Amino acid sequence: MSPEILLRDHGLRVTRPRIAVLEVLAEGGHFEVDEIANRVRGRLETVSMQAVYDVLGALARVGLARRIEPAGSPALYERRVGDNHHHVVCRSCGAIADIDCAVGAAPCLTASDDRGFSIDEAEVTYWGMCPECVATPATS
Numbered sequence: 001m002s003p004e005i006l007l008r009d010h011g012l013r014v015t016r017p018r019i020a021v022l023e024v025l026a027e028g029g030h031f032e033v034d035e036i037a038n039r040v041r042g043r044l045e046t047v048s049m050q051a052v053y054d055v056l057g058a059l060a061r062v063g064l065a066r067r068i069e070p071a072g073s074p075a076l077y078e079r080r081v082g083d084n085h086h087h088v089v090c091r092s093c094g095a096i097a098d099i100d101c102a103v104g105a106a107p108c109l110t111a112s113d114d115r116g117f118s119i120d121e122a123e124v125t126y127w128g129m130c131p132e133c134v135a136t137p138a139t140s
């Protein structure tokens with residue numbers, strides 16, 4: 001689906017920065033705001049950091065982007081939304097990868113005792129070592 005249609009379908013006005021950010025996110029992966037801004041600047045002449053933040057906020061609000069923030073990492077944005085997938089983060093180099101949710105919908109972990117709360121999400125992050133770091137352990 002084209003960025004223009006996606007934006008309209010989600011009630012957002014079509015603007016060049018919004019289209020550019022969606023195109024960057026569509027390349028796949030998890031991007032820091034700086035990285036997104038750099039790539040957007042490769043497509044548009046000028047766009048302020050604040051504009052990029054505003055666009056990402058709007059996209060996340062309507063569910064066109066997902067914001068994740070693993071401990072110790074800056075906020076990351078991705079286009080893959082709506083499937084409650086999880087992430088695995090390398091303790092050594094910070095590499096991050098998607099892991100499909102076995103259940104597919106939140107909350108995928110049933111609390112042993114919900115303490116009377118109406119629970120709608122379990123934040124699951126896997127931590128470990130990526131294949132590269134396993135193959136070449138840090139010597140320091």
Ligand SMILES: [Zn+2]
Nearest residue numbers: 090093130133
């Ligand atoms: Zn690693």
Ligand SMILES: [Zn+2]
Nearest residue numbers: 078080087098
């Ligand atoms: Zn992801």
Ligand SMILES: [Zn+2]
Nearest residue numbers: 101102103108
């Ligand atoms: Zn899950």
